[in-house]
Amino acid sequence: MIRLRIKVVCWSRPALALTDTPRPNCPQCRGEGGHHHDYGDHTGEYAGTEWVSCPCWDENRCTVLLPIPRRPRWLRRRDTGRDPWGTGGYSDEPPF
Known part of the structure; x- marks a missing residue:
């Protein structure tokens, strides 16, 4: 039985994807999907x-539903590295 959830993935670009989740009552992994193995x-x-995956979960089962659009260039934040007022970005003035 497939237990689905929506997840944000970042492969070539950010997208919403439908993925499988581990079985919550699995006796081997206790719902974590696997365990760490030291060697x-x-x-x-x-x-x-x-990382050793549990057979109750296929971590590679993922279907992209919708790509998340990128922000237009004019909306992206620019960090110029300079502070014209020398206040560190904060003001000591009281609010209006």
Whole structure:
């Protein structure tokens, strides 16, 4: 049975996608979708952690529903790095 949710994904551009979720009452992963597995190198020392997915969930099952439009250039914020009044962007004046 598929348990669907809406998620924001950022592949080539931001979009809303329909994705599968882990089974909440799974005895192996307890609804987390998998677990972390620590592994060592040939000397037995810690070498890293890898994610092991649970069979109750397919993390690659994703269908893009709607691309999120980009802001027009004239609406994008520009940080010029200068403060013309020298106040750090804040005013010590009382409100009107």
